[in-house]
Amino acid sequence: MAAMVQRLRTSVLTSPTGSAINLVGLLVVLVAIVASSQRIYHAGPTYFFQTLGFGLAQGAIFALVALGYTMVYGIIELINFAHGDVFTLGAFFSLSVMPLFGLTEGKISGAAVILPLLGLFVVTMLFCALVNVAIERVAYRPLRHAPRLAPLITAIGMSAFLEGVMFVWRGPFNLHYPDFLPEYQVPLGGDVTIAAKAVFVIVIALVLMVALTLFVNRSKLGKAMRATAQDRDAAQLMGIDINRTISATFFIGAALAGAGGIIYGLYYNSVFAFDGFQYGLIAFTAAVFGGIGNIPGAALGGFLIGVIAAISDGYFTVAWTRPLIFGILIFVLVFRPTGLLGMRVPEK
Amino acid sequence: MSRLRRFVRSSARNPNAIAYAVMLLLAISYPAMVQFATGGNGDYLVGLAADGGVYMLMAIGLNVVVGFAGLLDLGYAAFFAIGSYTYAIVASNHLGVTPLGHSLHIPFWIALFIGMFVAAGAGVLLGAPTLRLRGDYLAIVTLGFGEIVPIVFRNGGQWTGGVPGISALDVPTLPGWFQGPWIGQDFAWVPDFRFTSANLTAYYVLMMGLIVGSVFIVHNLYNSRLGRAWMAVREDETAAAASGVNTVTIKLLAFSIGAATSGFAGAFYGAKLSYVSSENFGFDVSVTVLAMVVLGGMGNIPGAMIGAAVLYFILFWLLPNAPTQVSSLATSIGLDALNKSTPNGWPGIAEEVARSKYLIFGAILVGIMLLRPQGLLPSQIRKQELKHTADTVLVSD
Numbered sequence: 001m002a003a004m005v006q007r008l009r010t011s012v013l014t015s016p017t018g019s020a021i022n023l024v025g026l027l028v029v030l031v032a033i034v035a036s037s038q039r040i041y042h043a044g045p046t047y048f049f050q051t052l053g054f055g056l057a058q059g060a061i062f063a064l065v066a067l068g069y070t071m072v073y074g075i076i077e078l079i080n081f082a083h084g085d086v087f088t089l090g091a092f093f094s095l096s097v098m099p100l101f102g103l104t105e106g107k108i109s110g111a112a113v114i115l116p117l118l119g120l121f122v123v124t125m126l127f128c129a130l131v132n133v134a135i136e137r138v139a140y141r142p143l144r145h146a147p148r149l150a151p152l153i154t155a156i157g158m159s160a161f162l163e164g165v166m167f168v169w170r171g172p173f174n175l176h177y178p179d180f181l182p183e184y185q186v187p188l189g190g191d192v193t194i195a196a197k198a199v200f201v202i203v204i205a206l207v208l209m210v211a212l213t214l215f216v217n218r219s220k221l222g223k224a225m226r227a228t229a230q231d232r233d234a235a236q237l238m239g240i241d242i243n244r245t246i247s248a249t250f251f252i253g254a255a256l257a258g259a260g261g262i263i264y265g266l267y268y269n270s271v272f273a274f275d276g277f278q279y280g281l282i283a284f285t286a287a288v289f290g291g292i293g294n295i296p297g298a299a300l301g302g303f304l305i306g307v308i309a310a311i312s313d314g315y316f317t318v319a320w321t322r323p324l325i326f327g328i329l330i331f332v333l334v335f336r337p338t339g340l341l342g343m344r345v346p347e348k
Numbered sequence: 349m350s351r352l353r354r355f356v357r358s359s360a361r362n363p364n365a366i367a368y369a370v371m372l373l374l375a376i377s378y379p380a381m382v383q384f385a386t387g388g389n390g391d392y393l394v395g396l397a398a399d400g401g402v403y404m405l406m407a408i409g410l411n412v413v414v415g416f417a418g419l420l421d422l423g424y425a426a427f428f429a430i431g432s433y434t435y436a437i438v439a440s441n442h443l444g445v446t447p448l449g450h451s452l453h454i455p456f457w458i459a460l461f462i463g464m465f466v467a468a469g470a471g472v473l474l475g476a477p478t479l480r481l482r483g484d485y486l487a488i489v490t491l492g493f494g495e496i497v498p499i500v501f502r503n504g505g506q507w508t509g510g511v512p513g514i515s516a517l518d519v520p521t522l523p524g525w526f527q528g529p530w531i532g533q534d535f536a537w538v539p540d541f542r543f544t545s546a547n548l549t550a551y552y553v554l555m556m557g558l559i560v561g562s563v564f565i566v567h568n569l570y571n572s573r574l575g576r577a578w579m580a581v582r583e584d585e586t587a588a589a590a591s592g593v594n595t596v597t598i599k600l601l602a603f604s605i606g607a608a609t610s611g612f613a614g615a616f617y618g619a620k621l622s623y624v625s626s627e628n629f630g631f632d633v634s635v636t637v638l639a640m641v642v643l644g645g646m647g648n649i650p651g652a653m654i655g656a657a658v659l660y661f662i663l664f665w666l667l668p669n670a671p672t673q674v675s676s677l678a679t680s681i682g683l684d685a686l687n688k689s690t691p692n693g694w695p696g697i698a699e700e701v702a703r704s705k706y707l708i709f710g711a712i713l714v715g716i717m718l719l720r721p722q723g724l725l726p727s728q729i730r731k732q733e734l735k736h737t738a739d740t741v742l743v744s745d
Contacts, residue, residue: 079484138718154713154714157713164704164706164708167706327492329489334478
């Protein structure tokens with residue numbers, strides 16, 4: 001199978017029609033860049049940096065969610081549709097436990113927010129992680145040797161279930177999420193500014209990503225994860241507890257999604273039970289964009305998708321942003337199936 | 349006697365024949381049964397079954413893609429949308445309000461096939477560059493396509509009717525039709541018959557005819573050289589290619605046949621509803637049809653049909669009716685207090701049940717998959733293959 005994929009890949013890349021197709025792809029990308037840079041130039045740098053800040057902030061949230069998709073896909077080749085809803089669950093749960101940390105809108109502000117917010121992050125991430133581990137245990141593990149589509153259907157079922165739980169819990173309303181972040185603009189020289197909110201979101205996301213990368217690259221469990229993703233049977237023969245490793249992957253992925261949920265709430269100040277599904281699809285696109293199964297790729301893909309979406313929203317029309325994003329998804333898969341960072345997912 | 353025993357034993361081993369027979373009997377007796385049970389007010393239920401037939405048709409088509417050829421299609425509703433919109437554009441006054449300025453009124457029977465071929469063409473266009481990719485990548489591409497198509501129709505402005513969609517589509521017509529007591533009239537032959545919402549039984553019969561025809565075609569395809577090639581590709585693409593199967597063409601055929609069925613179903617759907625809107629073709633439709641196929645038993649035509657019937661019943665009859673049922677139940681057992689909404693957030697039991705729709709649907713999906721991962725009526729050939737691979741799972745998984 002691997003040889004066959006290799007053969008297909010080389011034939012796509014080197015055959016005469018293949019290179020012609022690639023040329024067309026390159027041309028489309030160039031035209032898109034030229035067209036958008038013209039508009040960006042005419043609208044001036046102030047607007048551009050506002051858009052960029054917004055794009056990077058929403059990209060940071062996409063990236064946090066995309067990491068969970070990519071890790072789970074890398075290890076058990078499952079598109080975990082419930083992941084986007086675990087992300088929303090993070091926002092919902094944090095909204096409910098917020099008063100326990102003394103986080104009430106209007107009563108607390110400034111630097112006093114930092115410590116309770118930290119506690120909120122820890123508790124929410126832990127909660128989401130445990131929920132996701134439970135989902136894996138109940139819905140995916142019993143089906144590991146079932147036909148391949150069976151766990152996919154339970155993933156969709158779990159997604160509907162989680163949405164249903166949140167829908168019944170808080171009703172069909174757009175919930176207001178308290179605003180604790182400072183509103184001021186950080187000056188970057190001249191009249192160019194970037195919102196402090198965006199900086200906050202980006203910094204938190206980056207910290208979490210660096211922690212994740214260190215964990216996966218340095219720790220023993222991270223090594224076990226990489227080994228399991230590469231070859232599950234060989235890893236098992238080396239004495240790695242596969243079930244524990246897979247649980248750990250779900251745990252970490254959901255912790256990041258939970259953090260993403262809080263950040264989403266803090267940044268947009270509004271959340272709805274069904275937000276996560278659409279957001280999850282876009283985050284999944286980001287994971288594919290960066291190269292599915294590839295952790296730095298998911299982060300890069302998330303930021304890029306965020307910026308592209310912001311530019312499309314800001315300089316073109318909002319109505320065409322989603323077709324554009326999913327168009328990029330198809331485009332990437334046709335022209336560069338391995339994603340931007342191009343690492344090949346081992347064939348299993 | 350021994351012949352009977354042999355028949356029983358062989359059908360126990362292959363329940364498909366029984367499943368077909370039972371489904372045919374049920375389909376024929378359904379309108380009469382419903383009218384009898386509701387005292388002649390069952391038109392709504394007959395129409396509901398005709399709509400369910402649309403999903404059944406889609407499940408049969410998706411079964412070719414997912415079950416036979418093993419290609420995961422997560423954007424199946426896109427072809428459904430394309431079929432519907434094609435029908436809407438060629439069989440209504442809509443083109444008259446576009447810059448074209450001249451409306452088309454192609455008869456239903458031709459427009460049905462135009463919708464089908466346009467959907468199949470879209471399937472080929474999407475499939476040709478992407479079917480070379482691994483299975484999962486195809487799933488992702490189709491997912492993206494399924495997200496794009498409805499938005500394109502919504503953003504299409506005057507060409508596609510924008511957000512409100514296109515309404516007042518032409519209804520199917522036939523040179524003649526029987527009427528009888530099943531619609532509360534005397535036996536008669538109606539010349540120049542027009543299908544209307546007043547005679548939903550006619551739609552039902554038309555739908556069943558389309559399903560029987562599709563099953564016949566797909567069943568024969570499955571037993572043909574092409575069907576064996578699909579299975580070979582599904583089980584081991586490399587081995588299939590080595591045995592002289594042109595894998596890309598074979599996969600493309602499966603993909604476009606699936607798309608064609610979906611487009612066909614879409615055209616019928618548009619004609620019955622006499623209205624199309626981009627809201628009706630979202631990801632949830634693709635997921636529902638996929639769940640029907642997997643639930644029923646992938647790779648088995650009657651399995652997919654049963655899955656479609658069961659899931660359609662749950663989604664479009666059981667769950668929408670649950671709130672009123674629960675509410676009247678609460679009243680009749682003396683818990684009327686549950687029906688009133690209270691200031692602390694309790695919205696009344698009917699609303700609460702209506703809100704738990706997603707929760708129940710998800711739980712059913714997960715529950716059935718856990719109890720019967722191979723589906724309700726699994727394919728016999730596949731079952732043997734799965735049993736075979738289960739022994740060697742340690743090395744091959």
